[in-house]
Amino acid sequence: MKKLRVAVQKSGRLHDDSLKLFHDAGISIDNGKEQLKAASGNFPLEVFYLRNGDIPQYLRDGVVDAAIIGENVLVEKGEDITMAEKLGFSKCRVSLAVPKATKYSEIKDLQGARIATSYPNTVKNYLAKKGITADLHIINGSVEIAPNIGLADAICDIVSSGSTLFKNNLKEVEVMLKSEAVLAVSPGISEERSEILKKLQFRIKSVLRARSSKYILMNVPNSKLDAVVKLLPGMRSPTVLPLAEEGWSSLHTVISEERFWEVIDELKANGAEGILVAPIEKMVL
Ligand SMILES: Nc1ncnc2c1ncn2[C@@H]1O[C@H](COP(=O)(O)OP(=O)(O)OP(=O)(O)O)[C@@H](O)[C@H]1O
């Protein structure tokens, strides 16, 4: 049987979370990353460990069928490549930044500026849409140093916490795009391997849904049940079971973590007690 060939970053920010996603989806990968290639023993999948920046070309050439890659790299080098799924990790933005002392009020202030970046296409396209031309200096790493050594007036790079900008005395002035890890697909994937990809996507979706949801249980006085049920819609509707003590029920439901924190005060105000929150491993709709 054919195997789905999936590229994963060899080392760097995407590596561990990519393998964790396979693990959580029940796919075991046999060899360590010292090998260029590793196979799964329980799913028709082979992992190729590659540089993130090289992956768009491997997808285009059909050397791999799919990949876990930063969305920002697809925007920069792979506009022709399909994004099948957002994966919810390695969230960051690609931004323009200038020295803190530079007066900046609008993008026109960058007309004619020297901009250092590892993402020339992203910057060019963004500035072209705004009618700005600039002088791009392409560098591969430590872009944030460029203004301090007199190489550039501005930079475009990845920002997450903002601490690298802060340390280099820079301020973020334009967010060009928001990025996270994505599952990308080769334009030339065969039908047989597309079928395996569908199975992989089904598993990934179940894992991602579960990651963002919680199973919650609580005791509620019967007089307040209707009000509490309104706060907690659940997958279909909450489960309500009578407690041994009369006048009380146990209510179980599934809720997004975000929604849980939004309604917690209202749950308590409605007399909910003994609220338990448990992680969910898989969630199949
Ligand atoms: N500080 C950050 N916070 C969150 N995500 C990030 C951060 N920096 C980079 N990323 C995301 O992780 C991806 C990989 O970044 P990393 O620095 O590990 O590799 P790289 O140098 O871009 O790639 P290569 O594998 O080609 O060396 C980036 O493309 C981006 O999507």
Ligand SMILES: O=P(O)(O)OC[C@H]1O[C@H](OP(=O)(O)OP(=O)(O)O)[C@H](O)[C@@H]1O
């Ligand atoms: O806003 P922050 O949280 O500070 O993150 C942003 C920094 O993270 C990335 O670098 P990385 O640490 O991946 O090093 P690299 O330049 O060697 O890829 C990116 O290139 C920025 O420099």
Ligand SMILES: [Mg+2]
């Ligand atoms: Mg990096």
